Amino acid sequence: MxxxxxxxxxxxxxxxxxxxxxxxxxxxxxxxxxxxxxxxASKGTILKIEGISLENGTLHVFVRNLGEAKAIVDRVYLVDPVDGEVVLELVPAGSPVVIGGEELREIIAISPMPVSGKYVVKIGSQEGVEVITGTSYYLELKAFGIRINEVEANPPGSDRGYEWIELYNPTPNPIDLAGYEIWDKNPGRKLCTIGVNCVSPSTVIPPNGYLVVGGWSGFLNNRCNSKDGVVLKNSAGEIVDETPLFCDEWNTAESYQRIPDGVGEWSFSLSTEGFSNRIIKLYINEYEANPPGNDLNSEWVEIYNPNDFPVDISYLRLYDANDHYRRIDFNSIVPPHGFFVFEIPGRILTNSGDKAILKSPRANGPVYDETPFLVDRENDNNTWQRSIDGGSEWVFKAATKGSSNG
Incomplete structure (x- = not known):
């Protein structure tokens, strides 16, 4: 055993x-x-150049992010296909360009000199990002110099002395604009000369940078029955760039601008004075349609600014779902990463179901944000609000008026 x-x-x-x-x-x-x-898989992001196109002498590069983390592109390189040497370094319009996870993004680059020949196109990104390039391409690019990038012909409040234009330098070198002239198109007057009677922080525009110029005593025509435009001439009187004819009848903080910088179509959007043009993002962050007591003059919405700069929303409009609106007052500024509470005059929001829309007064103008359809039958201090500032989920809870939703 x-x-x-x-x-x-x-x-x-x-x-x-x-x-x-x-x-x-x-x-x-x-x-x-x-x-x-x-x-x-999480070590680094992979960017793949899927193709290119040429439009009006500009280079359009289509880049896909194969990873989940966002990636940043800040350079486009033209490389000799034989010896692998970089021939030309370009800065993308709106640089740095952020590409979200699994996103396909079009990157536009303009050249400071004529280009004709066969090149491999590469892109520059942050450290640790792998880039997959395609084959070589035959490129024909135009030379672009100083560009009129943005025009404010009808700023909020008084126009005299407050109109301005923004110039953009797409080249890798600083350029001294002393002696350059700003003209209007209708009736064809010289507004000022840079370095003489224009107002600007400098006469030198930095590489891939911006220079805001203003200070003239006359006016750009902003009525649509007498359209105007802006012309930039060099010191020899030659036209360097010009805008199309346009009109700016609305006294908002929206400017006429190219999106993206230097090459995009002209359109009206909230001013990006002195930095890269884009559609500025704002959020309707909180919504009070049924406050305690009488709703008259007590409804409000909170607007959140996620950007690193203040945003002027003077004279924009807040609409309801039935196209009723109230105009936002002059000098209404949303601070960077901050909040602005718009106290609605009278009442427009329907408690049984409505929405709020923040948009331009212009016909077919930009919509900066809108809420989903919301119902507030509770006559109390609870509001509809984004669960986190700028988030997509809406919750109904105690008001956080003028402060973070958490």
Whole structure:
């Protein structure tokens, strides 16, 4: 019996050792390899150039982010396909360009000099991002110099002395604009000369940078029955760039601008004075349609600014779902990463269901944000609000008027 007992014990020990070995092997080859694969997948983002196009002498590069993390592109390189040397470095319009996870993005680059020949196109991104390039392409690019990038012909309040234009330098070198002249198109008057009677922080525009010029005593015509435009001439009187004819009848903080910088179509959007043109994002962050007591003059919405700069929303309009609106007052500024509460005169929001829309007064003008359709039958201090500032989820809870929703 004792020998049998010892044999059973030995078999049990062998079984435990074998089972342990199997478990350890599975852990090593399965669980550990899974961790390894996850780590490898999260090490870096991969950007792939999927193709290019040429439009009006500008280079359009289509880049796909194959990863989940966002990536930043701040350079486009033209590379000799034979020796691999960089021939020309370009800065994308609106640089740095942010490409979200799994997003396909069009990047536009303009050249400071004529380009004709076969090149490999590459892009520059932050450290640790792998870039997959395509084949070589035959490129024909125009030379672009100083561009009129933005015009404010009808600023909020008084126009005299407050109209301005923004110039953009797409080249890699600073350019001194002393002696350059700003003209209008209708009736064709010289407004001022840079370095003489224009107002600007400098006469030198930095590489891939901006210079805001204003200070003339006359006016740009802003009525649509007498359209106007702006012309930039060099010191020799030659036209460097000009805008199309346009009109700006609305006294908002929206300017006439190219989006993206230097090459985009002209349109009206909230001013980006002194920095890259874009559609500025704002959020209707909180919505009070049924405050305690009488709703008259007590409804309000809160607007959140996620940007690093203040945004002037003077004379924009807040609409309801039935196209009723109230105009936002003059000198209404939303601070960077801050909040602005618009106290609605009278009442326009319907408690049984409505929405708020922040948009331009212009026909077919930009819509800066809108809420979903919301119902507020509770005559209390609860509001509809984004669960986090600027987030997509809406919740109904105690008001956080003028402060973070959490």
């Amino acid at each position: 004792k020998g049998l007992s010892n044999l059973v014990t030995l078999i049990l020990i062998i079984g435990v050792v074998v089972a342990s070995s199997i478990i350890f092997y599975l852990w090593e080859t399965g669980f550990q390899s899974k961790i390894s694969r996850q780590a490898t």
